Amino acid sequence: MLKYPVRRANIAGFTLIEAMTTISILMIIVGLAGPSFEMMLARFRVRSGADTVMAGLLLARSEALRRNQPVKFTLTAGSTDWTIATVNPVSTIQAAPGGGNARLTTTTNANQTAVTFVSSGLVDTSVARLAQIDVSAGIAGINDWRIEIHNGGQTRLCDPTLTVANDPKKC
Numbered sequence: 001m002l003k004y005p006v007r008r009a010n011i012a013g014f015t016l017i018e019a020m021t022t023i024s025i026l027m028i029i030v031g032l033a034g035p036s037f038e039m040m041l042a043r044f045r046v047r048s049g050a051d052t053v054m055a056g057l058l059l060a061r062s063e064a065l066r067r068n069q070p071v072k073f074t075l076t077a078g079s080t081d082w083t084i085a086t087v088n089p090v091s092t093i094q095a096a097p098g099g100g101n102a103r104l105t106t107t108t109n110a111n112q113t114a115v116t117f118v119s120s121g122l123v124d125t126s127v128a129r130l131a132q133i134d135v136s137a138g139i140a141g142i143n144d145w146r147i148e149i150h151n152g153g154q155t156r157l158c159d160p161t162l163t164v165a166n167d168p169k170k171c
Contacts, residue, residue: 042142049080049104050135050145050157056082056096057115057147057155063093064117070124074114080104080135087116107134121153134160146171 014022053075060073063084070087083095109132116124123129129149136144148156148171158171 061117072116
C-alpha cells in the first residue's frame with residue numbers, strides 16, 4: 001500500500017491582533033461620523049415635516065377647486081399634524097399625523113391655526129387666518145423652514161435664515 005504524504009494547504013487568516021486593530025479603527029470612524037449623521041437626520045426630519053404640511057395645504061386648495069366649495073385646512077397647534085375638512089356641511093376629507101415627527105414644533109402668525117380656501121382656490125381673507133408656518137426641530141445648527149400662504153392661494157416653502165438677495169429659497 002502506497003502512502004502519499006499529506007499536503008497541508010497554506011491557510012490564510014487573521015490574527016487576533018489584526019482583527020482587534022481593524023475593529024478599533026472602524027469604531028473610531030463610526031464615532032467621528034455619528035454626530036454628523038444625526039444632524040443630517042434632523043435636517044431631513046425638519047424638511048420632511050415642512051413638506052408634509054405643504055402637501056396638506058396644496059391638497060386643501062385643490063379640494064376646494066375640485067368640490068367647488070370652501071375647504072378648511074387646520075393645523076394642530078405646535079405640531080405638524082393637520083386636518084382638511086369641508087366648511088358646510090363639516091366633513092373631514094383627510095387628516096395627517098405629521099409623518100410621525102413628534103420632535104418637530106410649529107409656530108404660526110398670531111397663533112392662528114386655520115386657513116380656508118374658497119371655491120376659486122383663493123384664501124378667505126374675511127377672517128383672521130393662518131398666513132405663515134415655521135417648522136423647527138429646536139436644534140442649534142438645523143435650519144427651520146417657513147411656509148407662506150398668500151391671499152391668492154399660493155403656498156411657498158422658504159428658508160428664513162437665508163440673507164442672499166437673489167436666492168429663490170429666501171423668505
